[in-house]
Amino acid sequence: MKYSKIAALSIFLFLSVFVFSCSDNDAPAPVYEAGTNEYVNEWMYQQMKKYYRWNTTMPQKGRLDLFPQEYFAGLLQEDDIYSYAVHPELPETAQQSLRRKFGFEVSFFEFETKYYGVVLYVLEDSPAKRNGLKRGRLITKIEGTVLNQNNYNELYSKMTSVSQLTLETVSYSQQTGFSNLKEVSILQGYTFSQPINYSVIEDKNKKIGYVEISHFDVGQSQSFLKAFQELKNKSITELVVDLRYNGGGDIASATALSIILAPNIQSGNLFIKFEGNANGGKVDQSFKEALESNESKISFDALRNVHPSINRVYILCGKHTASASELIINNLKPYMEVITIGDKTFGKDVAGFPIVDDRISGKKGWTLYPAIYKLFNSRHEGDYSKGIDPLIFQNEIQQPEISPLGNSSEVLLAKALNSINGNTAKILYPSVKYLAVSANESDADFLKIH
Template sequence: MKNCLPIKLFSFFFFTLFLISCENTDEPVTYEENTNEYVNDWMYNQMKRYYLWNNAIKSQGNLALDPKEYFKTLLQSEDIYSYAIHPEKPETSPKSLRSKFGFDVSFIAFEGKYYGVILYVLEDSPAKNNGLQRGQLITHIEGTELKLDNYDNLYNSMLADTQLDLKVVSYSAQSGFSNPKTVSVLQGFTFLQPIPYQVIENNNTKIGYVSIPHFDVGQAQLYLQMFQELKSKSITELVLDLRYNGGGDVSSATALSIILASNIKADDLFIKFEGNQNGGNVDQSFATALKSNESSVSFDALRNAHPGINKVYILCGKRTASASELIINNLKPYMEVITIGEKTFGKDVAGFPIVDDRNPDKRGWILYPSIYKLFNARHEGNYSKGINPEIVLNELQQPEVFALGNRSETLLQGALNRISGNTNKIKTETVQSLPLSKISTDIDPLLQIIP
């Protein structure tokens, strides 16, 4: 009888420990397919592995949330670039006037009135095909006159609409306001854009002007032909207009950089990618970055198109982002880069898309997380607040806005003045630029590095 109690107690403790050990197994929890929990658990695991700030993600949180909302809970507050989309759910995709209608707009006040200024119109876009063009001034949106207390809300309503009714007018210093008309634009697709270029002669100097709207895959051959022609015309200066370029393919941006950079070799370091403890660091030379998505044009062929310049003037602004900022930052170790305009967007991260392909018969969510920070060969980067231009200049100085490439256009005129040594200032501003709570810009999801 003396030994019964200890034996019973030992049995009880053993059984309790057995239950605890069963409850603490490391077997993963499984969720029913097509539920929010099923998707969000996958998102959580991918972000814990790849996300640049993965250590800041402490717990799974509420897996029952809508996946798009759940993804936002995993992001650092300063990360405004990462997002998730579902290819069968259009409402999950980022929206911009440029992607929906084919134009960009800003807002100004002039002589007590308020206007939306058409800044950029894509070729063969719904906007272009319905008569919108750079420099037109919007006076009414959906029949409502623009005012100080409504322009921001009207702008956001345009982002949500699938059809726009705009009342626009033209303006010139000679004739004032003229040609009022109403333009209706339906949401639609816009395809690959041309790259306009020309030679401007200014005070016996031949200046190349190139405006690139986007860095598309496979543009290296086009750059090659373009710069061979500019080189044959003996340009000695180059103005590169990237003010409306939201980024694109890194190999395309690299191809352009190879043509522009002075005295580089194929194995010179171009990009440094720095990730978390799982992703590590990746260094890419000019040749390696080019080959990541471009095989039809060689490094040597691009170098032979170098026009003999040792500096480049880059026109930039709020919509200059991603691969465009990469060019600004990563050319600096190899040549003088003179930026003219306004502070850039500030996208100094890169990554690759992560696809939920667990069900081969059904398309799943696609994550575009920030995975790497970007640096140049001198380890210069950290421009998440934007790159400040060397010459600060707002392109909206006057209500008359000239076409891109017109030597009277504000930023181009600023570049020509710098090249010629002309210290004359641009005309005094007569308009007031108005801020937006959210700038609509077709920034690419991420500069892509092949994993």
């Protein structure tokens, strides 16, 4: 059997579905009592044998009486950290992260023999933002416990598992040192759509556009049009795109951004190559086809009309940069110079769509999110499951004082500005020791600092 059409593909945010055809020769599945583990797991096995990118390496059916989430995990190949299964009525099966629960990202470091968490990113209109948390705040206590060398890993895990979080935070600047001690209590809640932040930085007689994108949402093309029309009107000649906290999303929206950025492209130029199993086969999509897979209101030509006068793009990246963000880095390379600055990206080079068990009328059952396609650019370059190395390595935590994103003194942006201006001088900072946190998350919502 072959999947007959790619429509509205999202990279592991699974915001849409593929249309596929089934063979009349498919063997009928055994019949089990509805609602039992056997009923669910038999269905899971059949779906994975049909769609899973690595279906030929799947084990035998095994014990169908296992809890479905455990059973699903046993079907995956060893290094598949992307595929997962959730049940809408079982919150404990959902993936857990600080970003999803509270709307912020954190890392840890040692400075002058003491240990701190540092808030790296706060989503707009999130529980964290609404309770006053912002980038650069240092965390000294988590749930009343002082951070130290032996407990920060355990405390991080605790942060991702609770529904209410209490932190003791403090500010730091090189001029005044530590100040403004404050306790912050945050309830788990919703975070809503994020703005696209952009500005123009005038540096050494150059106009440099800066754009920060937190996620690729469905229908984001209109926002890109507005932002880049303004940047074009201001005559930028260089561009920095900040994707260091962008974990992916809708491919059509990522394609829209790519259409704006790449110079001298045509609508029919090949943009993405999808490679599935023997059932799914291989599918190639041009810029226009990838855009129209999930964008009907904004045309290729409209996006091209706001292309600024640039021939290269600087992309700020890191361990949170995943999926559609990595796709942009990899798939723009055949068409323009892409200069990446920061840390190695997460390494999610697969795509898929949700498979919902809706066999019981009026009730949604388990939803599978398997890896279905590997992604490649027009030159068949890809296979970055271990992450994409930046051209310029730079850890964004160089000192306890962390500048706001978009500020020209912020470490990664300053590195980009220096590179644009041909300045390679190094800046010396106080001694900071970075701490790696061990975690078992299948998304890009975690940053390990080495």
